[in-house]
Amino acid sequence: MNGKKFRMPARRLATVATATALAAGPAALAAAGTAHATGDQGRASAVVLRTGLDVSLLNKTVNVPLAVSLNEVQAPRSAEKTALTATLDGVNGGRPFSVLAAEVATAKATVTPAKAEGYTRLAHARLHVPGLPLLSLVEIGQVTSKATCAVGKAPVAESNLLGGVTVLGKKVTVTTGGTTDVKVPGIGEVRLDLSKRETTSRTAAATALELKVSVNPLKLNVAEVEGTLTLARATCETPAAAAAPPSTAPSGDVKPQGAPGEEANLAETGGSSMTPYLAGGALALVMAGGGALALTHRRRN
16 A cells, blocks of 8 residues: 555656656747747839929919829839829819820839839920910920838839920920929919939939929919929838847867757657657656665665
């Protein structure tokens, strides 16, 4: 009877020790191999036309904001638009007024884990403002803008003008990265900034053409237009690089587990990667059993 009372706890102790040793090993390995990647997706945008104009009719008794955008897209969700015209209501006797007409008007915004990119192309376009229904404010052959932000590289912004530019009926020569002023007596003034580019360590922005407009045909105050217009703009922001997994390399003089010598010994004896945990469990079992026998022998004496 006495022997049973001491042997049962000893068996239980050995079982618990073995289970603990076997469970601890795989858990430690799983924790050492966990890695997480974090970071922002990045961003990109593109727009063919954006206006910020104030239109005054009848000696400024009626003010109409001319806020129009054409083919404006934004990502992380990649998108593309190709509408060819933009119209405005409320300034043409109740009829739609055509602000922009083009043969090609494309805007794309794309984001991947490695790169964000905005791209815009405008070709054979005519831009009109109220008060000048027959005379184009600007006519453009072709302009493109592209902003590229790739992981591990410096952001790049580029704009190109292909073909001529006509402002208020006058063919003009514009300078890349410079400013051109066009004045037409009795009509107004337009200031053009061509190929504006901006970059930082993670962002880029390119604008093919930006216009500052002040138009009052024949100074009759029938339609006075002031403000800015942006043609072919693209922007981007670099996606954040994924975090590198934590290093598991040993330090100091500690010999790495699974070294070639140890692998050879395990193969010769039929061992495996679980052998150290099985050995630990067996040792715990032997120690527990030895303690139980000692207690039993002492009780009997």
